Amino acid sequence: MHEYSVTKSLVDLCNQEADKNNLNKIHKITLKIGRFTGFSPDSIKFYFDYLKPNTKCVDAKIIFKEVPIRIKCHDCKQESVLDEPLFLCPHCGKTDISVISGREFYVESIEGE
Amino acid sequence: MKKVEVFKPVLVSNKERARENRKFFDGMDSLVINIISSPGAGKTSIISKLVEHFKNKHTILIIEGDIKGDIDSSRLSKLKVDIVQINTLTECHLDAFMVAQVLPKIEKKYDLILVENVGNLVCPAEFEIGEDFKSAILSTPEGDDKPLKYPLLFHLAKVVVINKCDLLPYVNFDLKKAREAIKGENPKAHVFEVSAKTDEGLGELYRFLERKLDAKKKAKR
Numbered sequence: 555m556h557e558y559s560v561t562k563s564l565v566d567l568c569n570q571e572a573d574k575n576n577l578n579k580i581h582k583i584t585l586k587i588g589r590f591t592g593f594s595p596d597s598i599k600f601y602f603d604y605l606k607p608n609t610k611c612v613d614a615k616i617i618f619k620e621v622p623i624r625i626k627c628h629d630c631k632q633e634s635v636l637d638e639p640l641f642l643c644p645h646c647g648k649t650d651i652s653v654i655s656g657r658e659f660y661v662e663s664i665e666g667e
Numbered sequence: 668m669k670k671v672e673v674f675k676p677v678l679v680s681n682k683e684r685a686r687e688n689r690k691f692f693d694g695m696d697s698l699v700i701n702i703i704s705s706p707g708a709g710k711t712s713i714i715s716k717l718v719e720h721f722k723n724k725h726t727i728l729i730i731e732g733d734i735k736g737d738i739d740s741s742r743l744s745k746l747k748v749d750i751v752q753i754n755t756l757t758e759c760h761l762d763a764f765m766v767a768q769v770l771p772k773i774e775k776k777y778d779l780i781l782v783e784n785v786g787n788l789v790c791p792a793e794f795e796i797g798e799d800f801k802s803a804i805l806s807t808p809e810g811d812d813k814p815l816k817y818p819l820l821f822h823l824a825k826v827v828v829i830n831k832c833d834l835l836p837y838v839n840f841d842l843k844k845a846r847e848a849i850k851g852e853n854p855k856a857h858v859f860e861v862s863a864k865t866d867e868g869l870g871e872l873y874r875f876l877e878r879k880l881d882a883k884k885k886a887k888r
Protein backbone atom coordinates (compact mmCIF):
# COMPACT_ATOMS: atom_id res chain seq x y z
CA MET A 555 0.00 0.00 0.00
CA HIS A 556 2.53 2.63 1.08
CA GLU A 557 5.21 1.13 -1.15
CA TYR A 558 4.60 3.80 -3.78
CA SER A 559 6.07 6.62 -1.71
CA VAL A 560 8.68 4.33 -0.23
CA THR A 561 9.82 3.20 -3.67
CA LYS A 562 9.85 6.83 -4.80
CA SER A 563 12.24 7.58 -1.91
CA LEU A 564 14.34 4.58 -2.96
CA VAL A 565 14.63 5.77 -6.57
CA ASP A 566 15.42 9.33 -5.44
CA LEU A 567 18.10 8.14 -3.02
CA CYS A 568 19.76 5.93 -5.65
CA ASN A 569 19.74 8.72 -8.24
CA GLN A 570 21.31 11.13 -5.75
CA GLU A 571 24.01 8.62 -4.88
CA ALA A 572 24.66 7.97 -8.58
CA ASP A 573 25.01 11.72 -9.19
CA LYS A 574 27.42 12.10 -6.28
CA ASN A 575 29.58 9.25 -7.55
CA ASN A 576 29.52 10.10 -11.25
CA LEU A 577 27.51 7.09 -12.33
CA ASN A 578 25.37 7.55 -15.43
CA LYS A 579 23.48 4.35 -15.09
CA ILE A 580 22.73 2.03 -12.19
CA HIS A 581 22.62 -1.71 -12.90
CA LYS A 582 22.14 -3.14 -9.47
CA ILE A 583 20.76 -1.91 -6.15
CA THR A 584 21.35 -3.98 -3.04
CA LEU A 585 18.60 -3.33 -0.54
CA LYS A 586 18.69 -4.60 3.03
CA ILE A 587 15.21 -5.29 4.29
CA GLY A 588 14.50 -6.44 7.82
CA ARG A 589 11.87 -9.10 8.37
CA PHE A 590 10.23 -6.83 10.90
CA THR A 591 9.23 -4.03 8.54
CA GLY A 592 5.93 -3.62 6.80
CA PHE A 593 7.45 -3.42 3.33
CA SER A 594 6.82 -6.05 0.73
CA PRO A 595 9.54 -6.76 -1.85
CA ASP A 596 6.89 -7.63 -4.43
CA SER A 597 5.14 -4.29 -4.26
CA ILE A 598 8.49 -2.48 -4.18
CA LYS A 599 9.40 -4.30 -7.40
CA PHE A 600 6.05 -3.40 -8.91
CA TYR A 601 6.37 0.32 -8.19
CA PHE A 602 10.05 0.32 -9.08
CA ASP A 603 9.24 -0.78 -12.64
CA TYR A 604 6.70 1.98 -12.81
CA LEU A 605 9.00 4.69 -11.43
CA LYS A 606 12.36 3.88 -13.02
CA PRO A 607 11.89 5.13 -16.62
CA ASN A 608 13.76 8.39 -17.29
CA THR A 609 15.95 7.94 -14.24
CA LYS A 610 19.39 6.46 -13.74
CA CYS A 611 17.61 3.36 -12.43
CA VAL A 612 15.99 2.50 -15.76
CA ASP A 613 18.06 -0.66 -16.26
CA ALA A 614 18.59 -1.45 -12.60
CA LYS A 615 17.43 -4.50 -10.72
CA ILE A 616 17.00 -4.70 -6.99
CA ILE A 617 18.64 -7.43 -4.96
CA PHE A 618 16.73 -7.87 -1.70
CA LYS A 619 18.81 -9.03 1.26
CA GLU A 620 16.55 -10.05 4.11
CA VAL A 621 17.70 -9.38 7.65
CA PRO A 622 16.37 -11.78 10.31
CA ILE A 623 14.72 -10.65 13.52
CA ARG A 624 17.34 -10.96 16.23
CA ILE A 625 16.70 -10.27 19.90
CA LYS A 626 18.75 -10.16 23.06
CA CYS A 627 17.28 -11.28 26.36
CA HIS A 628 18.12 -9.07 29.35
CA ASP A 629 17.37 -11.91 31.70
CA CYS A 630 19.49 -14.81 30.45
CA LYS A 631 21.66 -12.59 28.21
CA GLN A 632 21.31 -14.89 25.21
CA GLU A 633 20.74 -13.78 21.66
CA SER A 634 18.24 -15.51 19.40
CA VAL A 635 16.77 -15.31 15.93
CA LEU A 636 12.98 -15.27 15.73
CA ASP A 637 10.96 -16.57 12.80
CA GLU A 638 8.11 -14.30 13.74
CA PRO A 639 7.96 -11.01 15.62
CA LEU A 640 6.73 -12.52 18.87
CA PHE A 641 8.98 -11.10 21.48
CA LEU A 642 9.63 -13.88 23.95
CA CYS A 643 13.09 -15.21 24.70
CA PRO A 644 13.08 -18.77 23.28
CA HIS A 645 15.63 -19.79 25.93
CA CYS A 646 13.96 -18.66 29.14
CA GLY A 647 10.54 -17.39 28.06
CA LYS A 648 11.05 -13.92 29.51
CA THR A 649 9.79 -10.83 27.70
CA ASP A 650 12.45 -8.37 28.83
CA ILE A 651 14.22 -8.26 25.49
CA SER A 652 15.68 -5.78 23.01
CA VAL A 653 15.35 -6.02 19.26
CA ILE A 654 18.84 -6.03 17.76
CA SER A 655 17.96 -6.38 14.10
CA GLY A 656 15.02 -6.82 11.80
CA ARG A 657 13.94 -3.20 11.38
CA GLU A 658 16.54 -2.40 8.69
CA PHE A 659 15.49 -0.81 5.47
CA TYR A 660 18.46 0.68 3.71
CA VAL A 661 20.41 0.75 0.48
CA GLU A 662 23.61 -1.16 1.04
CA SER A 663 25.19 -0.43 -2.32
CA ILE A 664 24.60 0.53 -5.90
CA GLU A 665 26.56 -0.68 -8.91
CA GLY A 666 26.76 0.98 -12.27
CA GLU A 667 28.90 2.90 -14.67
CA MET B 668 31.19 -1.31 -13.41
CA LYS B 669 31.72 0.58 -10.24
CA LYS B 670 30.33 -0.29 -6.84
CA VAL B 671 29.34 2.42 -4.38
CA GLU B 672 28.75 1.56 -0.73
CA VAL B 673 25.72 3.58 0.31
CA PHE B 674 24.42 2.34 3.69
CA LYS B 675 21.64 4.91 3.86
CA PRO B 676 18.11 4.25 5.08
CA VAL B 677 15.53 4.58 2.32
CA LEU B 678 13.34 6.64 4.60
CA VAL B 679 16.27 8.81 5.67
CA SER B 680 14.50 11.93 4.54
CA ASN B 681 11.35 11.08 6.50
CA LYS B 682 13.42 10.35 9.60
CA GLU B 683 15.29 13.63 9.28
CA ARG B 684 12.10 15.55 8.76
CA ALA B 685 10.54 13.83 11.77
CA ARG B 686 13.50 14.95 13.84
CA GLU B 687 12.94 18.55 12.73
CA ASN B 688 9.25 18.30 13.58
CA ARG B 689 10.14 16.93 16.99
CA LYS B 690 12.45 19.87 17.61
CA PHE B 691 9.63 22.23 16.72
CA PHE B 692 7.21 20.49 19.10
CA ASP B 693 9.81 20.28 21.88
CA GLY B 694 10.45 24.00 21.46
CA MET B 695 6.76 24.54 22.09
CA ASP B 696 6.74 22.15 25.10
CA SER B 697 4.01 20.17 23.38
CA LEU B 698 3.33 16.55 24.16
CA VAL B 699 2.54 14.96 20.79
CA ILE B 700 0.68 11.66 20.53
CA ASN B 701 0.34 9.81 17.24
CA ILE B 702 -2.93 7.89 17.46
CA ILE B 703 -3.18 4.86 15.20
CA SER B 704 -5.85 2.21 14.72
CA SER B 705 -7.85 0.41 12.06
CA PRO B 706 -10.82 2.33 10.63
CA GLY B 707 -13.58 2.77 13.17
CA ALA B 708 -11.75 1.50 16.28
CA GLY B 709 -12.55 4.78 18.02
CA LYS B 710 -9.76 7.31 17.41
CA THR B 711 -12.11 10.26 17.04
CA SER B 712 -14.29 9.10 19.94
CA ILE B 713 -11.30 8.76 22.29
CA ILE B 714 -9.86 12.09 21.14
CA SER B 715 -13.23 13.73 21.95
CA LYS B 716 -13.07 12.29 25.45
CA LEU B 717 -9.51 13.46 25.97
CA VAL B 718 -10.39 16.96 24.78
CA GLU B 719 -13.40 17.16 27.09
CA HIS B 720 -11.31 16.01 30.01
CA PHE B 721 -8.19 18.11 29.45
CA LYS B 722 -9.42 21.27 27.78
CA ASN B 723 -10.04 23.29 30.93
CA LYS B 724 -6.56 22.71 32.23
CA HIS B 725 -4.46 22.40 29.09
CA THR B 726 -4.31 23.91 25.63
CA ILE B 727 -4.98 21.31 22.97
CA LEU B 728 -4.52 21.03 19.22
CA ILE B 729 -5.78 18.22 17.04
CA ILE B 730 -4.05 17.30 13.81
CA GLU B 731 -6.58 15.34 11.81
CA GLY B 732 -5.24 13.04 9.11
CA ASP B 733 -7.69 11.64 6.59
CA ILE B 734 -7.35 10.37 3.06
CA LYS B 735 -10.22 12.61 2.06
CA GLY B 736 -12.75 15.01 3.56
CA ASP B 737 -13.13 16.58 6.97
CA ILE B 738 -15.89 14.55 8.58
CA ASP B 739 -13.91 13.88 11.76
CA SER B 740 -12.79 17.51 11.98
CA SER B 741 -16.37 18.72 11.84
CA ARG B 742 -17.32 16.18 14.51
CA LEU B 743 -14.52 17.45 16.74
CA SER B 744 -15.10 21.14 16.00
CA LYS B 745 -18.19 20.98 18.22
CA LEU B 746 -15.74 20.74 21.12
CA LYS B 747 -14.38 24.23 20.36
CA VAL B 748 -10.86 22.98 20.01
CA ASP B 749 -8.20 24.04 17.50
CA ILE B 750 -7.90 21.61 14.60
CA VAL B 751 -5.71 21.42 11.53
CA GLN B 752 -6.72 19.08 8.78
CA ILE B 753 -4.33 17.09 6.60
CA ASN B 754 -5.71 15.25 3.58
CA THR B 755 -3.29 12.58 2.45
CA LEU B 756 -5.14 11.94 -0.85
CA THR B 757 -3.56 8.75 -2.17
CA GLU B 758 -1.46 7.92 0.89
CA CYS B 759 -2.62 5.52 3.57
CA HIS B 760 -0.65 7.15 6.39
CA LEU B 761 0.66 10.48 7.63
CA ASP B 762 4.36 11.09 7.11
CA ALA B 763 6.73 13.66 8.53
CA PHE B 764 6.52 15.89 5.45
CA MET B 765 2.75 16.15 5.55
CA VAL B 766 2.96 17.17 9.19
CA ALA B 767 5.77 19.62 8.41
CA GLN B 768 3.50 21.36 5.91
CA VAL B 769 1.04 22.31 8.62
CA LEU B 770 3.59 23.45 11.21
CA PRO B 771 3.38 27.08 9.99
CA LYS B 772 -0.31 27.00 10.89
CA ILE B 773 0.58 26.30 14.51
CA GLU B 774 0.87 29.80 15.87
CA LYS B 775 0.65 29.29 19.59
CA LYS B 776 1.88 26.90 22.22
CA TYR B 777 -0.17 23.83 22.93
CA ASP B 778 0.36 21.54 25.90
CA LEU B 779 -1.10 18.58 24.09
CA ILE B 780 -1.19 17.78 20.39
CA LEU B 781 -3.31 14.79 19.42
CA VAL B 782 -2.68 13.47 15.93
CA GLU B 783 -5.37 11.27 14.44
CA ASN B 784 -3.59 9.20 11.82
CA VAL B 785 -5.31 7.62 8.83
CA GLY B 786 -7.34 4.55 9.83
CA ASN B 787 -4.93 1.70 9.07
CA LEU B 788 -3.09 -0.77 11.30
CA VAL B 789 -0.12 -1.29 9.02
CA CYS B 790 1.34 1.68 7.20
CA PRO B 791 1.21 4.52 9.76
CA ALA B 792 3.44 2.50 12.09
CA GLU B 793 6.30 2.73 9.65
CA PHE B 794 6.44 6.54 9.42
CA GLU B 795 7.57 8.72 12.30
CA ILE B 796 6.05 12.18 12.29
CA GLY B 797 7.89 13.75 15.22
CA GLU B 798 5.64 12.40 17.95
CA ASP B 799 6.59 11.77 21.57
CA PHE B 800 4.95 8.41 21.35
CA LYS B 801 2.47 6.32 19.41
CA SER B 802 -0.79 5.15 20.87
CA ALA B 803 -2.52 2.17 19.28
CA ILE B 804 -6.25 1.70 19.70
CA LEU B 805 -7.66 -1.78 19.39
CA SER B 806 -11.42 -2.23 19.62
CA THR B 807 -13.00 -5.41 20.92
CA PRO B 808 -15.06 -6.26 17.77
CA GLU B 809 -11.80 -6.51 15.81
CA GLY B 810 -10.71 -9.61 17.73
CA ASP B 811 -8.02 -10.34 20.28
CA ASP B 812 -5.57 -11.65 17.68
CA LYS B 813 -4.85 -8.29 16.04
CA PRO B 814 -1.60 -7.64 17.94
CA LEU B 815 -0.33 -10.98 16.59
CA LYS B 816 -1.35 -10.17 13.04
CA TYR B 817 -0.14 -6.56 12.99
CA PRO B 818 2.89 -6.76 15.26
CA LEU B 819 4.82 -3.68 14.22
CA LEU B 820 2.34 -1.11 15.52
CA PHE B 821 1.96 -2.91 18.83
CA HIS B 822 5.70 -3.27 19.11
CA LEU B 823 6.21 0.47 18.70
CA ALA B 824 3.23 1.82 20.63
CA LYS B 825 3.96 3.04 24.13
CA VAL B 826 0.25 3.08 24.90
CA VAL B 827 -2.33 0.54 23.78
CA VAL B 828 -5.98 1.39 24.39
CA ILE B 829 -8.44 -1.49 24.19
CA ASN B 830 -11.65 0.33 23.31
CA LYS B 831 -15.31 -0.68 23.15
CA CYS B 832 -15.05 -2.80 26.29
CA ASP B 833 -18.79 -2.19 26.76
CA LEU B 834 -19.23 -4.67 23.89
CA LEU B 835 -17.29 -7.48 25.58
CA PRO B 836 -20.44 -9.47 26.43
CA TYR B 837 -21.39 -9.56 22.74
CA VAL B 838 -18.13 -10.12 20.92
CA ASN B 839 -15.55 -12.83 20.83
CA PHE B 840 -12.73 -11.00 22.52
CA ASP B 841 -10.61 -12.48 25.26
CA LEU B 842 -9.00 -9.64 27.24
CA LYS B 843 -6.42 -11.94 28.74
CA LYS B 844 -5.37 -13.25 25.34
CA ALA B 845 -5.20 -9.73 23.94
CA ARG B 846 -3.03 -8.55 26.83
CA GLU B 847 -0.73 -11.53 26.38
CA ALA B 848 -0.44 -10.87 22.66
CA ILE B 849 0.39 -7.20 23.29
CA LYS B 850 2.90 -8.18 25.94
CA GLY B 851 4.49 -10.56 23.46
CA GLU B 852 5.09 -7.71 21.06
CA ASN B 853 5.88 -5.08 23.60
CA PRO B 854 6.38 -5.93 27.26
CA LYS B 855 6.69 -2.25 28.18
CA ALA B 856 3.40 -1.12 26.63
CA HIS B 857 0.91 0.60 28.93
CA VAL B 858 -2.43 -1.07 28.30
CA PHE B 859 -5.78 0.51 29.15
CA GLU B 860 -9.20 -1.13 28.90
CA VAL B 861 -11.80 1.52 28.16
CA SER B 862 -15.12 2.34 26.59
CA ALA B 863 -15.52 5.68 24.88
CA LYS B 864 -19.26 5.08 25.11
CA THR B 865 -19.67 4.43 28.85
CA ASP B 866 -16.43 6.17 29.98
CA GLU B 867 -15.39 2.99 31.79
CA GLY B 868 -11.61 2.87 32.31
CA LEU B 869 -10.92 6.33 30.94
CA GLY B 870 -9.91 7.73 34.34
CA GLU B 871 -6.81 5.61 34.40
CA LEU B 872 -5.85 6.77 30.91
CA TYR B 873 -6.37 10.42 31.92
CA ARG B 874 -4.12 10.01 34.95
CA PHE B 875 -1.41 8.40 32.85
CA LEU B 876 -1.51 11.21 30.29
CA GLU B 877 -1.55 13.85 33.03
CA ARG B 878 1.75 12.42 34.27
CA LYS B 879 3.16 12.49 30.73
CA LEU B 880 2.09 16.14 30.36
CA ASP B 881 3.86 16.99 33.63
CA ALA B 882 6.98 15.11 32.59
CA LYS B 883 7.13 16.94 29.27
CA LYS B 884 6.98 20.30 31.02
CA LYS B 885 9.66 19.31 33.51
CA ALA B 886 11.98 17.96 30.82
CA LYS B 887 12.31 21.52 29.56
CA ARG B 888 13.35 23.08 32.86
Ligand SMILES: Nc1nc2c(ncn2[C@@H]2O[C@H](COP(=O)(O)OP(=O)(O)OP(=O)(O)O)[C@@H](O)[C@H]2O)c(=O)[nH]1
Nearest residue numbers: 705706707708709710711712786830831862863864
Ligand atom coordinates in the same frame (compact mmCIF):
# COMPACT_ATOMS: atom_id res chain seq x y z
N1 LIG C 1 -20.13 0.58 21.64
C1 LIG C 1 -19.12 1.41 21.47
N2 LIG C 1 -19.01 2.10 20.31
C2 LIG C 1 -17.97 2.94 20.17
C3 LIG C 1 -16.99 3.11 21.18
N3 LIG C 1 -16.06 3.99 20.73
C4 LIG C 1 -16.47 4.38 19.49
N4 LIG C 1 -17.62 3.74 19.15
C5 LIG C 1 -18.37 3.88 17.89
O1 LIG C 1 -17.57 3.31 16.84
C6 LIG C 1 -17.74 4.03 15.63
C7 LIG C 1 -16.40 4.49 15.11
O2 LIG C 1 -15.79 5.39 16.03
P1 LIG C 1 -14.80 6.55 15.59
O3 LIG C 1 -14.41 7.28 16.80
O4 LIG C 1 -15.39 7.32 14.45
O5 LIG C 1 -13.60 5.69 15.03
P2 LIG C 1 -12.28 6.18 14.24
O6 LIG C 1 -11.19 5.25 14.63
O7 LIG C 1 -12.08 7.63 14.47
O8 LIG C 1 -12.71 5.93 12.72
P3 LIG C 1 -11.96 6.45 11.38
O9 LIG C 1 -11.48 7.83 11.62
O10 LIG C 1 -13.02 6.38 10.33
O11 LIG C 1 -10.84 5.48 11.13
C8 LIG C 1 -18.67 5.19 15.97
O12 LIG C 1 -19.96 4.83 15.58
C9 LIG C 1 -18.56 5.31 17.48
O13 LIG C 1 -19.72 5.84 18.07
C10 LIG C 1 -17.13 2.35 22.39
O14 LIG C 1 -16.31 2.41 23.31
N5 LIG C 1 -18.20 1.51 22.45
Ligand SMILES: [Mg+2]
Nearest residue numbers: 710711739783
Ligand atom coordinates in the same frame (compact mmCIF):
# COMPACT_ATOMS: atom_id res chain seq x y z
MG1 LIG D 1 -11.84 9.16 13.07
Ligand SMILES: [Zn+2]
Nearest residue numbers: 627630643646
Ligand atom coordinates in the same frame (compact mmCIF):
# COMPACT_ATOMS: atom_id res chain seq x y z
ZN1 LIG E 1 16.29 -15.34 28.11
